[in-house]
Amino acid sequence: xxxxxxxxxxxxxxxxxxxxxxxxxxxxxxxxxxxxxxxxxxxxxxxxxxxxxxxxxxxxxxxxxxxxxxxxxxxxxxxxxxxxxxxxxxxxxxxxxxxxxxxxxxxxxxxxx
Amino acid sequence: xxxxxxxxxxxxxxxxxxxxxxxxxxxxxxxxxxxxxxxxxxxxxxxxxxxxxxxxxxxxxxxxxxxxxxxxxxxxxxxxxxxxxxxxxxxxxxxxxxxxxxxxxxxxxxxx
Numbered sequence: 739x740x741x742x743x744x745x746x747x748x749x750x751x752x753x754x755x756x757x758x759x760x761x762x763x764x765x766x767x768x769x770x771x772x773x774x775x776x777x778x779x780x781x782x783x784x785x786x787x788x789x790x791x792x793x794x795x796x797x798x799x800x801x802x803x804x805x806x807x808x809x810x811x812x813x814x815x816x817x818x819x820x821x822x823x824x825x826x827x828x829x830x831x832x833x834x835x836x837x838x839x840x841x842x843x844x845x846x847x848x849x850x851x
Numbered sequence: 852x853x854x855x856x857x858x859x860x861x862x863x864x865x866x867x868x869x870x871x872x873x874x875x876x877x878x879x880x881x882x883x884x885x886x887x888x889x890x891x892x893x894x895x896x897x898x899x900x901x902x903x904x905x906x907x908x909x910x911x912x913x914x915x916x917x918x919x920x921x922x923x924x925x926x927x928x929x930x931x932x933x934x935x936x937x938x939x940x941x942x943x944x945x946x947x948x949x950x951x952x953x954x955x956x957x958x959x960x961x962x963x
Contacts, residue, residue, distance in 0.1 A: 742894070769949050780855065780940060780953035781895070788949070796950065828894055832949060839885055840951060842894030 740764050744829050744843035751819040751850045759814040759846050761829030769832045770812040771796075771840065772804065774825040781828060787812055819850045854878045855943050857954035865962050870928040872957050874941030877922065881943040885951070886915060886926050889938045898939070899926070931961045 745760045763770065768789045773781040783796030787806040801823055803815040812831075816823060826847050830840040856875045864870045874884075882903040887895035901908040901915045901924065908915050914927045928935055941954040 771950070773953075778860070778955060780853075780857075780955045781951075782953075783950055786950060830894075839897040839900060842887075842896070844892070844894045 742829055742831055742841050742843035744827075744846050746846060747844065748847050749849070751816070751848065753819060753821065753850060755819050756815070756817050757819070757848075759816075759827055759829075759848075761812045761814070761843060762810050763812075763829075763831040763841070764810065765831060765833075765841065766809060767831035767833050767841075768809070769840075770806065771830045771832075772802070772812070772814045773828045773830065774798065775828065775845075776825050784814065784827075816848075821850050824848060824850045852877075853955075854881075854952045855941055855954040857941050857957050859957050860955070861958045861960070863960045863962060864931050866933060867930045870926075870931045870935065870959055870961070872926040872928075872939050872941075872959070874924045874926075874954055875922055876924075876943050876952075878943070878945065878952070879922070880945040881952075882946045883944045884915070884917060884924050885942045885944075886913075887940040887942060887953075889940065889956070895940055928959075931959075933961050933963060935959060936961045 742763045771786045772784040782798045785804040787793045829843045832840040885900040886898040888898045889895040899913045917924045938956045940956045942951040
C-alpha cells in the first residue's frame with residue numbers, strides 16, 4: 739500500500755524557473771493538502787482540495803497554483819520560483835473531516851538559488 | 852498568527868524516563884487535537900489524538916492530556932525509548948473543518 743507518494747524528493751531550481759511537484763494517493767481520500775515547512779516552523783497550509791475539481795487557498799498560497807482533476811492526484815505548481823520558496827513541501831490526504839487524521843508523503847526538499 | 856504553540860523547541864530525556872511535551876492553543880473553536888511524529892527525511896506520521904469531549908487518551912506508552920479551560924495539551928511518553936527520538940508536532944482542528952493548524956514542533960532526544 740503506497741499511501742501518499744510525492745515526486746521528486748529533491749530539486750534545485752534557479753530563480754524564475756517553474757516546476758510542478760507531484761502528489762498521488764491510493765487511499766481514495768477526498769481531502770488533499772499541500773503544506774510547506776520552513777526551518778524551526780510548523781507546517782503551513784498552501785492549498786487544499788475537498789474533492790476532484792474543487793480547490794481552495796490555505797494560509798500561504800502566493801506563488802503557487804494547484805489543480806485536482808482526479809481523486810488520486812494533486813499537483814502543486816510553482817510558476818516563477820523565488821528564494822522565499824526554498825522549503826520542504828509535504829502533500830497529505832485524509833478521509834472526511836471528522837476525526838480522520840491526515841496521511842503525509844515523504845516530502846520534497848526544494849532549493850531556489 | 853500562530854494559533855498552536857509549542858514553546859519548547861527541544862527536549863532531552865534519559866532512556867526509560869518520562870518525556871512530557873507541551874502545546875498551547877489560542878483558537879477556542881479548536882475541538883480536535885493530534886500529535887504527529889517526524890523522523891528526518893520522512894513525512895509526519897500520526898501518533899495519537901484527542902477530542903475536546905475528553906481530557907485524556909491513552910495508547911500504549913503514549914498519553915495525551917487536554918485542559919480546555921487552559922487551552923493546553925500535553926503528550927506523555929512513558930517509558931521513553933531511543934526510537935522515540937524525533938520531532939513531535941502538535942496540531943489542532945476546528946469542528947467540521949478538515950484543515951490542521953500545526954505548532955513549530957519539539958525535537959525529542961532520548962539518551963541511552
